[in-house]
Amino acid sequence: MQRLNILIWHIHGAYLTAITQAEHNWYLPVKPGAPEGYCGRGQDSSMPDYVREIPAEDVKNLDLDLIICQTPRNYQTDRFEILSPEQRQLPTIYLEHNTPEPHPTDSRHPAADDPAVTLVHVTNYNRLMWDNGQTPTRVIKHSVAIDPTVQYTGQHREGIVVVNEIQRRGRMAGFDLFEQLRQQLPLTVAGMKSAEIGGIGEIHYTRLHHTVAQYRFLFSPMRYSSLPLAVIEAMTIGMPIVAVATTELPTVIQNGVHGFVSADPAELLAGMQFLLDNPTEARRMGDNARELAAREFGLPRFVDDWNAVFAEVISQASSVNPANEVVY
Template sequence: MRKLNILIWHIHGAYLTALAQAEHNWYLPRKADQSEGYIGRGVGSSMPDYVREVPADQIKNLDLDLIIFQTPRNYQEDQYEILSAEQRQLPRIYLQHNSPEPHPTDSRHWAADDPNTLLVHVTHYNRLMWDNGTTPTAVIEHSVAIDPSLRYNGSRPEGIFVVNEMKRRGRMAGYDLYESLRQDLPLTTVGMGSAEIGGIGEIHYTLLHRRVAEYRFLYSLMRYSSLPLAIIEALTIGMPVVALATTELPTVIENGVHGFISCNPDELREHMQFLLDNPVEARRMGNNARKLAQERFSIERFVQDWNRVFAEVVGRPVPA
Protein backbone atom coordinates (compact mmCIF):
# COMPACT_ATOMS: atom_id res chain seq x y z
CA MET A 1 0.00 0.00 0.00
CA ARG A 2 1.03 3.63 -0.44
CA LYS A 3 3.05 5.01 2.45
CA LEU A 4 0.88 7.02 4.80
CA ASN A 5 1.82 10.06 6.85
CA ILE A 6 0.91 9.06 10.41
CA LEU A 7 1.04 11.08 13.63
CA ILE A 8 1.49 9.11 16.84
CA TRP A 9 2.62 10.10 20.34
CA HIS A 10 5.54 8.22 21.93
CA ILE A 11 3.73 6.47 24.78
CA HIS A 12 4.90 2.84 24.83
CA GLY A 13 8.43 2.57 23.44
CA ALA A 14 8.58 -1.21 22.91
CA TYR A 15 5.19 -1.27 21.19
CA LEU A 16 6.05 1.76 19.06
CA THR A 17 9.28 0.10 17.92
CA ALA A 18 7.26 -2.90 16.71
CA LEU A 19 4.54 -0.76 15.12
CA ALA A 20 7.16 1.29 13.26
CA GLN A 21 8.19 -1.84 11.36
CA ALA A 22 5.22 -0.96 9.15
CA GLU A 23 6.96 1.19 6.54
CA HIS A 24 5.09 4.48 6.62
CA ASN A 25 6.12 8.04 7.37
CA TRP A 26 5.75 8.23 11.15
CA TYR A 27 5.78 11.59 12.95
CA LEU A 28 6.38 11.90 16.69
CA PRO A 29 5.69 15.25 18.39
CA ARG A 30 8.43 16.57 20.64
CA LYS A 31 8.50 19.24 23.35
CA ALA A 32 11.47 20.61 25.25
CA ASP A 33 9.93 19.56 28.57
CA GLN A 34 9.54 15.97 27.27
CA SER A 35 6.13 15.69 28.91
CA GLU A 36 3.96 12.60 28.40
CA GLY A 37 4.07 11.57 24.74
CA TYR A 38 6.44 14.33 23.70
CA ILE A 39 9.90 12.72 23.85
CA GLY A 40 10.18 12.30 20.08
CA ARG A 41 12.21 9.20 19.17
CA GLY A 42 13.70 8.92 22.66
CA VAL A 43 17.27 8.20 23.73
CA GLY A 44 19.07 5.40 21.91
CA SER A 45 16.10 4.58 19.71
CA SER A 46 16.36 1.58 17.37
CA MET A 47 13.38 2.70 15.29
CA PRO A 48 13.89 3.09 11.51
CA ASP A 49 14.93 6.43 10.01
CA TYR A 50 11.47 7.00 8.54
CA VAL A 51 10.25 7.59 12.12
CA ARG A 52 10.81 11.33 12.53
CA GLU A 53 10.37 13.66 15.46
CA VAL A 54 8.77 17.05 14.88
CA PRO A 55 8.46 20.03 17.28
CA ALA A 56 4.93 19.96 18.62
CA ASP A 57 4.20 23.51 17.45
CA GLN A 58 4.99 22.49 13.85
CA ILE A 59 2.62 19.51 13.69
CA LYS A 60 -0.10 21.75 12.24
CA ASN A 61 2.04 22.19 9.11
CA LEU A 62 2.24 18.47 8.29
CA ASP A 63 0.28 16.84 5.48
CA LEU A 64 -1.10 13.92 7.49
CA ASP A 65 -3.28 10.96 6.55
CA LEU A 66 -4.00 9.44 9.94
CA ILE A 67 -3.90 10.24 13.68
CA ILE A 68 -3.29 7.54 16.33
CA PHE A 69 -4.27 8.29 19.95
CA GLN A 70 -3.09 6.12 22.84
CA THR A 71 -4.04 7.92 26.06
CA PRO A 72 -6.96 9.96 27.40
CA ARG A 73 -4.72 13.01 27.26
CA ASN A 74 -3.97 12.45 23.57
CA TYR A 75 -7.67 12.15 22.85
CA GLN A 76 -9.12 14.76 25.19
CA GLU A 77 -6.41 17.45 25.22
CA ASP A 78 -3.42 16.98 22.91
CA GLN A 79 -5.36 16.87 19.67
CA TYR A 80 -6.88 20.27 20.41
CA GLU A 81 -3.52 21.72 21.34
CA ILE A 82 -1.28 20.59 18.46
CA LEU A 83 -3.60 19.67 15.56
CA SER A 84 -5.28 22.06 13.18
CA ALA A 85 -9.06 21.99 12.75
CA GLU A 86 -8.57 20.22 9.41
CA GLN A 87 -6.26 17.61 10.92
CA ARG A 88 -8.83 16.84 13.61
CA GLN A 89 -11.17 15.69 10.84
CA LEU A 90 -8.69 13.12 9.52
CA PRO A 91 -9.14 9.34 9.90
CA ARG A 92 -8.29 8.34 13.46
CA ILE A 93 -7.47 5.32 15.58
CA TYR A 94 -7.41 4.98 19.34
CA LEU A 95 -4.86 2.28 20.24
CA GLN A 96 -5.81 0.97 23.70
CA HIS A 97 -2.89 -0.86 25.34
CA ASN A 98 -4.34 -1.65 28.76
CA SER A 99 -7.11 -3.67 30.32
CA PRO A 100 -10.04 -1.64 31.68
CA GLU A 101 -9.55 0.51 34.75
CA PRO A 102 -10.69 1.23 37.36
CA HIS A 103 -13.34 -1.51 37.07
CA PRO A 104 -12.78 -4.68 34.98
CA THR A 105 -16.28 -4.75 33.46
CA ASP A 106 -17.90 -1.35 34.00
CA SER A 107 -15.17 1.01 32.80
CA ARG A 108 -16.40 3.07 29.88
CA HIS A 109 -13.75 3.91 27.32
CA TRP A 110 -12.93 7.55 26.65
CA ALA A 111 -13.59 7.05 22.92
CA ALA A 112 -16.90 5.24 23.47
CA ASP A 113 -19.66 6.30 21.09
CA ASP A 114 -17.25 8.03 18.69
CA PRO A 115 -18.25 6.71 15.24
CA ASN A 116 -15.34 8.52 13.58
CA THR A 117 -12.66 6.63 15.52
CA LEU A 118 -11.61 2.99 15.27
CA LEU A 119 -10.79 1.61 18.74
CA VAL A 120 -8.01 -0.98 18.40
CA HIS A 121 -7.42 -3.32 21.35
CA VAL A 122 -4.31 -5.48 21.77
CA THR A 123 -6.15 -8.54 23.16
CA HIS A 124 -9.60 -10.03 22.76
CA TYR A 125 -9.97 -9.98 26.55
CA ASN A 126 -9.53 -6.21 26.55
CA ARG A 127 -12.12 -5.64 23.84
CA LEU A 128 -14.55 -7.93 25.67
CA MET A 129 -14.13 -6.18 29.02
CA TRP A 130 -14.01 -2.48 28.05
CA ASP A 131 -17.34 -0.72 27.59
CA ASN A 132 -16.70 0.50 24.04
CA GLY A 133 -20.17 1.91 23.49
CA THR A 134 -20.99 2.12 19.77
CA THR A 135 -17.41 2.91 18.68
CA PRO A 136 -16.22 0.43 16.03
CA THR A 137 -13.50 -1.89 17.38
CA ALA A 138 -10.78 -4.25 16.19
CA VAL A 139 -8.15 -6.48 17.81
CA ILE A 140 -4.52 -6.66 16.70
CA GLU A 141 -2.48 -9.01 18.85
CA HIS A 142 1.03 -8.11 19.97
CA SER A 143 4.39 -8.60 18.36
CA VAL A 144 7.86 -7.37 19.28
CA ALA A 145 10.79 -5.97 17.29
CA ILE A 146 13.90 -7.41 18.93
CA ASP A 147 17.14 -8.82 17.52
CA PRO A 148 15.98 -11.93 15.59
CA SER A 149 19.31 -13.67 16.25
CA LEU A 150 18.78 -13.71 20.02
CA ARG A 151 18.18 -17.14 21.55
CA TYR A 152 17.40 -18.45 24.99
CA ASN A 153 20.42 -19.69 26.92
CA GLY A 154 18.96 -20.55 30.33
CA SER A 155 22.33 -21.25 31.93
CA ARG A 156 21.59 -19.09 34.99
CA PRO A 157 19.41 -21.11 37.42
CA GLU A 158 17.17 -18.18 38.33
CA GLY A 159 13.87 -16.73 37.24
CA ILE A 160 13.53 -13.15 36.01
CA PHE A 161 10.54 -10.79 35.88
CA VAL A 162 10.63 -7.82 33.48
CA VAL A 163 8.43 -5.09 34.92
CA ASN A 164 8.64 -1.38 35.67
CA GLU A 165 7.85 0.05 39.12
CA MET A 166 6.62 -3.23 40.61
CA LYS A 167 6.66 -1.96 44.20
CA ARG A 168 4.76 1.23 43.35
CA ARG A 169 2.18 -0.72 41.34
CA GLY A 170 1.72 -3.09 44.27
CA ARG A 171 -0.72 -6.00 44.16
CA MET A 172 -1.69 -5.48 40.53
CA ALA A 173 1.93 -6.13 39.51
CA GLY A 174 2.28 -8.94 42.06
CA TYR A 175 4.76 -7.26 44.40
CA ASP A 176 3.40 -9.21 47.38
CA LEU A 177 3.82 -12.50 45.51
CA TYR A 178 7.36 -11.57 44.52
CA GLU A 179 8.28 -10.87 48.13
CA SER A 180 6.82 -14.23 49.19
CA LEU A 181 8.20 -16.45 46.41
CA ARG A 182 11.72 -15.12 46.52
CA GLN A 183 12.05 -16.32 50.11
CA ASP A 184 12.25 -19.87 48.70
CA LEU A 185 13.39 -19.42 45.11
CA PRO A 186 16.19 -17.57 43.29
CA LEU A 187 14.12 -14.85 41.64
CA THR A 188 15.09 -11.41 40.44
CA THR A 189 13.47 -8.57 38.53
CA VAL A 190 14.61 -5.99 35.99
CA GLY A 191 13.13 -2.63 35.05
CA MET A 192 12.57 0.82 36.46
CA GLY A 193 12.56 0.80 40.25
CA SER A 194 13.74 -2.82 40.48
CA ALA A 195 17.10 -2.08 42.13
CA GLU A 196 15.38 -0.78 45.27
CA ILE A 197 13.63 -4.13 45.78
CA GLY A 198 16.72 -6.27 45.21
CA GLY A 199 16.53 -6.52 41.43
CA ILE A 200 18.95 -5.68 38.64
CA GLY A 201 17.80 -2.16 37.84
CA GLU A 202 16.91 -0.69 34.48
CA ILE A 203 18.55 -1.97 31.27
CA HIS A 204 18.11 -0.22 27.91
CA TYR A 205 15.68 -2.03 25.62
CA THR A 206 18.35 -2.71 22.98
CA LEU A 207 20.42 -4.65 25.56
CA LEU A 208 17.68 -6.12 27.75
CA HIS A 209 16.86 -9.37 25.99
CA ARG A 210 20.43 -10.61 25.72
CA ARG A 211 20.59 -10.39 29.52
CA VAL A 212 17.15 -11.91 30.06
CA ALA A 213 18.04 -14.89 27.83
CA GLU A 214 20.60 -16.08 30.40
CA TYR A 215 17.91 -16.91 33.00
CA ARG A 216 16.17 -20.28 33.29
CA PHE A 217 12.67 -18.89 32.89
CA LEU A 218 10.73 -15.64 32.69
CA TYR A 219 7.95 -15.28 35.21
CA SER A 220 5.09 -12.80 35.43
CA LEU A 221 3.13 -12.08 38.59
CA MET A 222 0.80 -9.53 37.00
CA ARG A 223 -2.65 -10.12 38.46
CA TYR A 224 -4.38 -7.85 35.98
CA SER A 225 -2.88 -6.45 32.83
CA SER A 226 -2.86 -6.65 29.11
CA LEU A 227 -0.79 -9.49 27.68
CA PRO A 228 2.67 -8.30 28.83
CA LEU A 229 5.15 -7.60 26.04
CA ALA A 230 7.85 -9.16 28.23
CA ILE A 231 6.09 -12.49 27.80
CA ILE A 232 5.94 -12.12 24.02
CA GLU A 233 9.65 -11.23 24.04
CA ALA A 234 10.46 -14.34 26.08
CA LEU A 235 8.45 -16.58 23.77
CA THR A 236 10.17 -15.01 20.76
CA ILE A 237 13.68 -15.87 21.98
CA GLY A 238 12.58 -19.39 22.98
CA MET A 239 12.24 -19.00 26.75
CA PRO A 240 9.74 -20.84 28.98
CA VAL A 241 7.26 -18.69 30.90
CA VAL A 242 5.68 -19.12 34.34
CA ALA A 243 2.78 -16.77 35.00
CA LEU A 244 -0.57 -16.18 36.63
CA ALA A 245 -3.44 -17.60 34.60
CA THR A 246 -5.29 -14.30 34.27
CA THR A 247 -6.69 -12.07 31.48
CA GLU A 248 -5.45 -13.26 28.03
CA LEU A 249 -2.69 -15.63 29.20
CA PRO A 250 -4.82 -18.81 29.40
CA THR A 251 -5.22 -18.56 25.61
CA VAL A 252 -1.43 -18.38 25.12
CA ILE A 253 0.53 -20.58 27.54
CA GLU A 254 -0.22 -24.31 27.72
CA ASN A 255 0.96 -26.05 30.87
CA GLY A 256 3.98 -28.28 30.31
CA VAL A 257 4.27 -27.10 26.70
CA HIS A 258 5.39 -23.46 26.72
CA GLY A 259 5.88 -23.17 30.49
CA PHE A 260 3.25 -23.06 33.22
CA ILE A 261 0.30 -20.91 34.28
CA SER A 262 -1.81 -21.09 37.43
CA CYS A 263 -3.82 -18.88 39.77
CA ASN A 264 -2.39 -20.85 42.72
CA PRO A 265 0.90 -19.32 43.97
CA ASP A 266 1.86 -22.67 45.54
CA GLU A 267 1.60 -24.32 42.13
CA LEU A 268 3.65 -21.54 40.59
CA ARG A 269 6.34 -22.18 43.20
CA GLU A 270 6.39 -25.88 42.28
CA HIS A 271 6.56 -25.12 38.56
CA MET A 272 9.43 -22.69 39.06
CA GLN A 273 11.35 -25.26 41.09
CA PHE A 274 10.73 -27.86 38.38
CA LEU A 275 12.32 -25.64 35.73
CA LEU A 276 15.26 -24.86 38.00
CA ASP A 277 15.83 -28.59 38.54
CA ASN A 278 15.26 -29.63 34.92
CA PRO A 279 17.17 -27.47 32.42
CA VAL A 280 16.53 -29.97 29.60
CA GLU A 281 12.79 -29.68 30.11
CA ALA A 282 13.11 -25.90 30.29
CA ARG A 283 14.83 -25.89 26.90
CA ARG A 284 12.16 -28.18 25.42
CA MET A 285 9.42 -25.82 26.57
CA GLY A 286 11.46 -22.87 25.31
CA ASN A 287 11.61 -24.42 21.85
CA ASN A 288 7.83 -24.81 21.91
CA ALA A 289 7.51 -21.21 23.07
CA ARG A 290 9.55 -19.98 20.11
CA LYS A 291 7.39 -21.95 17.70
CA LEU A 292 4.27 -20.42 19.26
CA ALA A 293 5.71 -16.91 18.87
CA GLN A 294 6.55 -17.55 15.22
CA GLU A 295 3.02 -18.77 14.52
CA ARG A 296 0.98 -16.28 16.52
CA PHE A 297 3.08 -13.22 17.35
CA SER A 298 5.38 -12.75 14.35
CA ILE A 299 6.28 -9.23 13.29
CA GLU A 300 5.19 -10.09 9.73
CA ARG A 301 1.65 -10.94 10.86
CA PHE A 302 1.58 -7.85 13.08
CA VAL A 303 2.59 -5.48 10.26
CA GLN A 304 0.12 -7.12 7.88
CA ASP A 305 -2.73 -6.72 10.38
CA TRP A 306 -1.90 -3.06 10.95
CA ASN A 307 -1.61 -2.31 7.24
CA ARG A 308 -5.01 -3.87 6.69
CA VAL A 309 -6.53 -1.65 9.40
CA PHE A 310 -4.76 1.43 8.05
CA ALA A 311 -6.15 0.77 4.59
CA GLU A 312 -9.67 0.34 5.94
CA VAL A 313 -9.53 3.46 8.07
CA VAL A 314 -8.20 5.77 5.37
CA GLY A 315 -10.57 4.27 2.79
CA ARG A 316 -7.99 2.66 0.51
CA PRO A 317 -7.97 -0.83 -1.01
CA VAL A 318 -7.19 -3.43 1.63
CA PRO A 319 -3.82 -5.17 0.98
CA ALA A 320 -3.96 -8.92 0.41
Protein backbone atom coordinates in the same frame (compact mmCIF):
# COMPACT_ATOMS: atom_id res chain seq x y z
CA MET B 1 -0.21 -0.02 0.25
CA GLN B 2 0.93 3.54 -0.43
CA ARG B 3 3.00 5.08 2.36
CA LEU B 4 0.92 7.11 4.75
CA ASN B 5 1.86 10.11 6.86
CA ILE B 6 0.96 9.08 10.41
CA LEU B 7 1.13 11.06 13.65
CA ILE B 8 1.61 9.01 16.83
CA TRP B 9 2.71 9.94 20.35
CA HIS B 10 5.54 8.06 22.08
CA ILE B 11 3.65 6.24 24.85
CA HIS B 12 5.02 2.66 24.95
CA GLY B 13 8.52 2.40 23.52
CA ALA B 14 8.50 -1.35 22.84
CA TYR B 15 5.14 -1.21 21.09
CA LEU B 16 6.15 1.90 19.15
CA THR B 17 9.25 0.09 17.90
CA ALA B 18 7.06 -2.77 16.68
CA ILE B 19 4.29 -0.76 15.01
CA THR B 20 6.77 1.44 13.16
CA GLN B 21 8.07 -1.63 11.35
CA ALA B 22 5.13 -0.87 9.06
CA GLU B 23 6.84 1.22 6.40
CA HIS B 24 5.06 4.54 6.53
CA ASN B 25 6.15 8.07 7.33
CA TRP B 26 5.76 8.22 11.10
CA TYR B 27 5.87 11.53 12.98
CA LEU B 28 6.54 11.80 16.72
CA PRO B 29 5.78 15.19 18.32
CA VAL B 30 8.38 16.51 20.76
CA LYS B 31 8.30 19.21 23.42
CA PRO B 32 11.07 20.70 25.60
CA GLY B 33 11.50 18.67 28.75
CA ALA B 34 9.93 15.62 27.09
CA PRO B 35 6.55 15.52 28.92
CA GLU B 36 4.48 12.35 28.57
CA GLY B 37 4.07 11.44 24.91
CA TYR B 38 6.55 14.05 23.66
CA CYS B 39 9.97 12.40 24.02
CA GLY B 40 10.23 11.63 20.30
CA ARG B 41 12.33 8.62 19.31
CA GLY B 42 13.93 8.32 22.73
CA GLN B 43 17.54 7.64 23.63
CA ASP B 44 19.46 5.16 21.44
CA SER B 45 16.33 4.30 19.49
CA SER B 46 16.33 1.27 17.21
CA MET B 47 13.33 2.54 15.24
CA PRO B 48 13.72 2.90 11.45
CA ASP B 49 14.95 6.18 9.97
CA TYR B 50 11.51 6.96 8.52
CA VAL B 51 10.30 7.56 12.09
CA ARG B 52 10.86 11.30 12.49
CA GLU B 53 10.61 13.76 15.33
CA ILE B 54 8.78 17.04 14.82
CA PRO B 55 8.31 19.96 17.23
CA ALA B 56 4.77 19.88 18.55
CA GLU B 57 4.12 23.44 17.36
CA ASP B 58 4.95 22.40 13.77
CA VAL B 59 2.59 19.42 13.61
CA LYS B 60 -0.22 21.62 12.28
CA ASN B 61 1.83 22.19 9.11
CA LEU B 62 2.17 18.48 8.28
CA ASP B 63 0.29 16.84 5.42
CA LEU B 64 -1.05 13.96 7.49
CA ASP B 65 -3.26 11.01 6.55
CA LEU B 66 -3.94 9.43 9.93
CA ILE B 67 -3.81 10.14 13.67
CA ILE B 68 -3.18 7.47 16.34
CA CYS B 69 -4.11 8.26 19.94
CA GLN B 70 -3.11 5.92 22.77
CA THR B 71 -4.18 7.61 26.01
CA PRO B 72 -7.11 9.66 27.28
CA ARG B 73 -4.81 12.68 27.22
CA ASN B 74 -3.92 12.10 23.54
CA TYR B 75 -7.60 11.77 22.70
CA GLN B 76 -9.10 14.45 24.92
CA THR B 77 -6.33 17.08 25.09
CA ASP B 78 -3.21 16.59 22.97
CA ARG B 79 -4.87 16.37 19.59
CA PHE B 80 -6.82 19.56 20.22
CA GLU B 81 -3.67 21.38 21.31
CA ILE B 82 -1.33 20.45 18.44
CA LEU B 83 -3.54 19.59 15.46
CA SER B 84 -5.16 22.07 13.12
CA PRO B 85 -8.98 22.00 12.79
CA GLU B 86 -8.56 20.24 9.43
CA GLN B 87 -6.21 17.61 10.88
CA ARG B 88 -8.70 16.87 13.65
CA GLN B 89 -11.10 15.68 10.93
CA LEU B 90 -8.61 13.09 9.66
CA PRO B 91 -9.13 9.34 10.18
CA THR B 92 -8.31 8.59 13.81
CA ILE B 93 -7.43 5.37 15.61
CA TYR B 94 -7.43 4.97 19.38
CA LEU B 95 -4.91 2.23 20.24
CA GLU B 96 -5.83 0.91 23.69
CA HIS B 97 -2.98 -0.93 25.41
CA ASN B 98 -4.55 -1.48 28.80
CA THR B 99 -7.17 -3.45 30.64
CA PRO B 100 -10.17 -1.43 31.87
CA GLU B 101 -9.81 0.86 34.87
CA PRO B 102 -11.02 1.68 37.43
CA HIS B 103 -13.53 -1.20 37.18
CA PRO B 104 -12.80 -4.40 35.21
CA THR B 105 -16.26 -4.68 33.62
CA ASP B 106 -18.02 -1.33 34.07
CA SER B 107 -15.36 1.08 32.83
CA ARG B 108 -16.52 3.05 29.81
CA HIS B 109 -13.79 3.65 27.28
CA PRO B 110 -12.86 7.31 26.65
CA ALA B 111 -13.62 6.84 22.94
CA ALA B 112 -16.90 4.99 23.48
CA ASP B 113 -19.66 6.00 21.06
CA ASP B 114 -17.34 8.08 18.86
CA PRO B 115 -18.20 7.03 15.28
CA ALA B 116 -15.24 9.00 13.92
CA VAL B 117 -12.74 6.77 15.73
CA THR B 118 -11.70 3.14 15.25
CA LEU B 119 -10.77 1.57 18.59
CA VAL B 120 -8.00 -1.04 18.37
CA HIS B 121 -7.42 -3.36 21.33
CA VAL B 122 -4.29 -5.47 21.80
CA THR B 123 -6.16 -8.54 23.15
CA ASN B 124 -9.60 -10.03 22.81
CA TYR B 125 -9.87 -9.95 26.60
CA ASN B 126 -9.47 -6.18 26.61
CA ARG B 127 -12.12 -5.67 23.94
CA LEU B 128 -14.49 -7.95 25.84
CA MET B 129 -14.02 -6.18 29.18
CA TRP B 130 -14.03 -2.51 28.14
CA ASP B 131 -17.42 -0.85 27.59
CA ASN B 132 -16.75 0.35 24.05
CA GLY B 133 -20.24 1.65 23.37
CA GLN B 134 -20.94 1.80 19.63
CA THR B 135 -17.38 2.69 18.61
CA PRO B 136 -16.07 0.34 15.89
CA THR B 137 -13.49 -2.01 17.43
CA ARG B 138 -10.72 -4.25 16.14
CA VAL B 139 -8.17 -6.52 17.82
CA ILE B 140 -4.55 -6.68 16.67
CA LYS B 141 -2.47 -9.13 18.67
CA HIS B 142 0.88 -8.00 20.01
CA SER B 143 4.25 -8.33 18.35
CA VAL B 144 7.76 -7.23 19.25
CA ALA B 145 10.74 -5.96 17.29
CA ILE B 146 13.84 -7.24 19.08
CA ASP B 147 17.31 -8.32 18.00
CA PRO B 148 16.74 -11.61 16.12
CA THR B 149 20.19 -12.86 17.11
CA VAL B 150 19.26 -13.08 20.80
CA GLN B 151 18.80 -16.70 21.84
CA TYR B 152 17.81 -18.22 25.15
CA THR B 153 20.60 -19.91 27.11
CA GLY B 154 19.03 -20.30 30.56
CA GLN B 155 22.51 -20.61 32.05
CA HIS B 156 21.56 -18.80 35.27
CA ARG B 157 19.70 -21.11 37.63
CA GLU B 158 17.36 -18.27 38.49
CA GLY B 159 14.09 -16.84 37.25
CA ILE B 160 13.54 -13.24 36.23
CA VAL B 161 10.63 -10.79 36.30
CA VAL B 162 10.63 -7.80 33.92
CA VAL B 163 8.27 -5.14 35.27
CA ASN B 164 8.88 -1.42 35.64
CA GLU B 165 8.27 0.03 39.12
CA ILE B 166 6.79 -3.21 40.38
CA GLN B 167 6.79 -2.07 44.01
CA ARG B 168 4.86 1.14 43.26
CA ARG B 169 2.35 -0.75 41.15
CA GLY B 170 1.69 -3.13 43.99
CA ARG B 171 -0.82 -5.96 43.88
CA MET B 172 -1.97 -5.25 40.33
CA ALA B 173 1.58 -5.92 39.12
CA GLY B 174 1.96 -8.86 41.52
CA PHE B 175 4.62 -7.34 43.75
CA ASP B 176 3.39 -9.34 46.71
CA LEU B 177 3.61 -12.59 44.71
CA PHE B 178 7.13 -11.75 43.60
CA GLU B 179 8.16 -11.04 47.20
CA GLN B 180 6.56 -14.26 48.43
CA LEU B 181 8.11 -16.49 45.79
CA ARG B 182 11.61 -15.03 45.82
CA GLN B 183 11.85 -16.01 49.47
CA GLN B 184 11.55 -19.65 48.38
CA LEU B 185 13.71 -19.92 45.26
CA PRO B 186 16.15 -17.87 43.13
CA LEU B 187 14.16 -15.07 41.51
CA THR B 188 15.14 -11.51 40.55
CA VAL B 189 13.55 -8.53 38.82
CA ALA B 190 14.64 -6.10 36.10
CA GLY B 191 13.07 -2.75 35.25
CA MET B 192 12.76 0.80 36.48
CA LYS B 193 13.49 1.13 40.23
CA SER B 194 14.10 -2.62 40.55
CA ALA B 195 17.56 -2.06 42.03
CA GLU B 196 15.87 -0.42 45.02
CA ILE B 197 14.28 -3.77 45.94
CA GLY B 198 17.32 -5.93 45.27
CA GLY B 199 16.81 -6.46 41.53
CA ILE B 200 19.24 -5.88 38.67
CA GLY B 201 17.99 -2.41 37.71
CA GLU B 202 16.79 -0.80 34.51
CA ILE B 203 18.41 -2.07 31.30
CA HIS B 204 18.07 -0.26 27.96
CA TYR B 205 15.70 -2.04 25.59
CA THR B 206 18.45 -2.73 23.05
CA ARG B 207 20.39 -4.73 25.68
CA LEU B 208 17.58 -6.07 27.83
CA HIS B 209 16.94 -9.33 26.03
CA HIS B 210 20.61 -10.33 25.97
CA THR B 211 20.45 -10.23 29.75
CA VAL B 212 17.03 -11.85 30.16
CA ALA B 213 18.02 -14.75 27.89
CA GLN B 214 20.55 -15.96 30.46
CA TYR B 215 17.90 -16.69 33.12
CA ARG B 216 16.12 -20.04 33.35
CA PHE B 217 12.56 -18.72 32.97
CA LEU B 218 10.55 -15.50 32.83
CA PHE B 219 7.93 -15.03 35.54
CA SER B 220 4.96 -12.74 34.91
CA PRO B 221 3.31 -11.97 38.27
CA MET B 222 0.80 -9.48 36.82
CA ARG B 223 -2.70 -9.98 38.20
CA TYR B 224 -4.43 -7.55 35.85
CA SER B 225 -2.78 -6.44 32.66
CA SER B 226 -2.86 -6.81 28.93
CA LEU B 227 -0.79 -9.68 27.63
CA PRO B 228 2.60 -8.36 28.82
CA LEU B 229 5.10 -7.55 26.09
CA ALA B 230 7.81 -9.02 28.35
CA VAL B 231 6.12 -12.40 27.93
CA ILE B 232 6.04 -12.10 24.12
CA GLU B 233 9.67 -10.98 24.08
CA ALA B 234 10.76 -13.92 26.23
CA MET B 235 8.82 -16.39 24.08
CA THR B 236 10.35 -14.88 20.95
CA ILE B 237 13.89 -15.64 22.19
CA GLY B 238 12.90 -19.20 23.15
CA MET B 239 12.35 -18.81 26.90
CA PRO B 240 9.85 -20.76 29.03
CA ILE B 241 7.18 -18.74 30.85
CA VAL B 242 5.68 -18.99 34.32
CA ALA B 243 2.68 -16.71 34.72
CA VAL B 244 -0.36 -15.88 36.78
CA ALA B 245 -3.38 -17.31 34.93
CA THR B 246 -5.41 -14.15 34.47
CA THR B 247 -6.59 -11.96 31.57
CA GLU B 248 -5.31 -13.23 28.17
CA LEU B 249 -2.41 -15.40 29.40
CA PRO B 250 -4.36 -18.68 29.88
CA THR B 251 -5.19 -18.59 26.15
CA VAL B 252 -1.49 -18.39 25.26
CA ILE B 253 0.60 -20.52 27.66
CA GLN B 254 -0.12 -24.24 28.00
CA ASN B 255 1.10 -26.05 31.09
CA GLY B 256 4.04 -28.30 30.37
CA VAL B 257 4.22 -27.05 26.78
CA HIS B 258 5.38 -23.42 26.94
CA GLY B 259 5.88 -23.22 30.71
CA PHE B 260 3.31 -23.03 33.49
CA VAL B 261 0.26 -20.89 34.27
CA SER B 262 -1.83 -21.02 37.42
CA ALA B 263 -3.80 -18.85 39.82
CA ASP B 264 -2.37 -20.92 42.71
CA PRO B 265 0.96 -19.59 44.03
CA ALA B 266 1.90 -23.11 45.17
CA GLU B 267 1.54 -24.38 41.61
CA LEU B 268 3.55 -21.46 40.27
CA LEU B 269 6.28 -22.29 42.77
CA ALA B 270 6.27 -25.94 41.73
CA GLY B 271 6.55 -24.99 38.05
CA MET B 272 9.48 -22.67 38.76
CA GLN B 273 11.25 -25.33 40.78
CA PHE B 274 10.75 -27.85 37.98
CA LEU B 275 12.36 -25.51 35.45
CA LEU B 276 15.26 -24.76 37.78
CA ASP B 277 15.88 -28.48 38.30
CA ASN B 278 15.35 -29.56 34.68
CA PRO B 279 17.24 -27.35 32.21
CA THR B 280 16.58 -29.75 29.32
CA GLU B 281 12.83 -29.50 29.89
CA ALA B 282 13.16 -25.73 30.23
CA ARG B 283 14.80 -25.59 26.81
CA ARG B 284 12.11 -27.83 25.29
CA MET B 285 9.35 -25.57 26.60
CA GLY B 286 11.29 -22.52 25.45
CA ASP B 287 11.55 -23.96 21.94
CA ASN B 288 7.79 -24.48 21.94
CA ALA B 289 7.28 -20.93 23.15
CA ARG B 290 9.46 -19.57 20.34
CA GLU B 291 7.44 -21.50 17.73
CA LEU B 292 4.21 -20.16 19.21
CA ALA B 293 5.53 -16.60 19.25
CA ALA B 294 6.58 -16.82 15.61
CA ARG B 295 3.18 -18.17 14.62
CA GLU B 296 0.88 -15.97 16.71
CA PHE B 297 2.94 -12.85 17.44
CA GLY B 298 5.31 -12.54 14.49
CA LEU B 299 6.08 -9.15 12.96
CA PRO B 300 4.91 -9.96 9.40
CA ARG B 301 1.40 -10.82 10.63
CA PHE B 302 1.39 -7.79 12.93
CA VAL B 303 2.39 -5.39 10.13
CA ASP B 304 -0.19 -6.92 7.77
CA ASP B 305 -2.92 -6.54 10.38
CA TRP B 306 -2.06 -2.90 10.97
CA ASN B 307 -1.89 -2.12 7.26
CA ALA B 308 -5.32 -3.70 6.83
CA VAL B 309 -6.77 -1.45 9.54
CA PHE B 310 -5.04 1.60 8.06
CA ALA B 311 -6.52 0.82 4.65
CA GLU B 312 -9.96 0.29 6.18
CA VAL B 313 -10.10 3.58 8.09
CA ILE B 314 -8.71 5.56 5.14
CA SER B 315 -11.27 3.96 2.83
CA GLN B 316 -14.13 4.67 5.22
CA ALA B 317 -13.09 8.30 5.54
CA SER B 318 -12.89 8.63 1.75
CA SER B 319 -16.37 7.19 1.30
CA VAL B 320 -17.77 9.72 3.79
CA ASN B 321 -15.95 12.58 2.07
CA PRO B 322 -15.51 11.47 -1.59
CA ALA B 323 -14.25 14.88 -2.66
CA ASN B 324 -11.03 14.09 -0.85
CA GLU B 325 -10.85 10.48 -1.95
CA VAL B 326 -7.39 9.04 -2.40
CA VAL B 327 -6.76 5.68 -4.05
CA TYR B 328 -4.48 3.33 -2.03
